[in-house]
Amino acid sequence: MKRPHLVHFLSIITDEYIAIKASVTMKENSLAQGNNPVDLEKLAPSFPIQAFRLLNAYEFKLKIVGLDENQNEIYKKVFDSDSYGNFNFKIPLRDETGDVVILQLYEIGKEPGLEIHLGTAIPLKITDPKKIVICDFDKTLVDTRYSTTREVYNSLTKPLDSFPTLVKSVDILQAVIREGYHPFILSASPHFYEDAMRDWLYQNHIYTAGIFLKDYRKIFSFLEADLTPKDLKIQGLYKLNHLLDILLMTGIPRELVLMGDNFESDPIIYLTMAMVLKQDHEPWKLWKIVKSQDSFQLNKKQNSQFLNKIYQLNNMITRLDYEPSLKIYIRKKAMETQIKVPHAFEGRLPLIELYDGMPLLAKQDTGGEKDDITDAKIESHPVESN
Structure with missing residues (x-):
């Protein structure tokens, strides 16, 4: 029997609101079949194709019940999902919601009169001084490959620990977390890689509630959605949008670390984020600079959403009584010592630290080798101005 199932749920509490990001789908309740024993194979590390059901789209109604520390109900509200079962909203902290410490989640839209309990959550509070690290996965933590049909098939049908681990990247991330x-x-x-990715992260002692992936259902939608078919290959808009989403959920940290690689567009994406945080340009001017880059191709809806998020973040930064600090780690290609960026971004290149992350099997002894770390050098080419 299928029932609503919480794919992921992230709630972050700040001084002003509780930010919630969630996704619900329909799923067989396979681990609760009467008195039959649990099949231990279902608890083994998963691989992406097992979650292919997440390509289905459903709509849900999510009832949120907020409890105080004495288990008293002090907040209750129903939220509608988008057409893909996704939720993204904020609960303002007022007199009646300021004491919420526990959230209970119910789906109430599938069966009239029936409230299906999805789970209970304690909102995450990132304590002051607020410090956040946002890390890429493919080509940064794991040397996954998608250049041939066979490589794509292997990536879907094998656990991620069968691919080489980029040990230097894992070491940097774990050190930052410590x-x-x-x-x-x-x-x-x-988006259906989440279970397999979380398995890999936990095996490598990286514990996070927040995993942001690309929802491929939106790419193939007949409606004008957040993503379009061009976003299959062009990652700039998607990743920058989610960078903005994370900071809009958490609030502006005092210290931010970004980790990625130089195999696609991570340097441009992260330098754009740096220009937002450092307020190098007015939001509308930065929006024009971003629009002119090949890494960012925006349709009308994406234009308005992106500009709105920049203005929101700019307003949050303006109210700060501190200047956020930022550090960027980029895994370099082979013997690379320079990063090529358009002229408009070169002023923030000193924030980038290049490192050599050679792929090694996770079980292989690295012998304590130290990889060379090189400061990024400026090698730029001009960008056309509008």
Whole structure:
């Protein structure tokens, strides 16, 4: 029997609101079949194709019940999902909601009169001084390959620990987490990779509630959605949008670390984020600079959404009594010592630290080798101005 199932749920509490990002789908309740024993194979590390059901789209109604520390109900509201079962909203912290410490989740739209309990959550509070690290996955933590049909098939049908681990990247991320940074994973992998990705992260002692992936259902929608078929290959808009979403959920951190690679467009994406945080340009001017880049191709809806998010973030930064600090780690290609960026971005290149992340099998002894870390050098080419 199928029932609504919570694919992921992330709630973050700040001084002003509780930000919630969730996704619900329909799923067989396979681990609760009467008194039959649990099949331990279902608890083994998963691989992406097992979650292919997440390509289906459903709409849901999510009832949120907020409880205080004495288990008293002090908040209740129903939210509608988008046509893909996704929720993204904020609960303002007022007198009646300021004491919420526990959230209970119910789906109430599938069966009239029936409230299906999806789970209970404690909102994540990132304590001051707020420190956040946002890390890419493919080509940054794991050397996945998608250049041939066979490689794509292998990526779908094997656990991620069968691919080489980029040990240097894992070491950097774990070191940053030990310094008190809260981790988020941002990847352009399909949304049905989440279970397999979380398995890999936990095996490598990287614990995060926030994994942001590309929802491929939106790409193939007949309606004008957040993503279009061009976004299959062009990652700039998607990743920058989710970078903005994370900071709109968490609030502006005092210290931010971004980790990625130089195999696609991570340097341009992260330098754009730096220009937002450092307020190098007015939002509308930065929007024009971004629009002119090949890494960002926006339709009308994406134009308005992106500009709106920049203005929101700019307003949040303006109210700060501190200047956010930013560090960017980029895994370099082979013997690379320079990063090529358009002229408009070169002023923030000193924020980037290049490192050599050679792929190694996770079980292989690295022998304590130290990889060379090189400061990014400016090698730019001009960008056309509008």
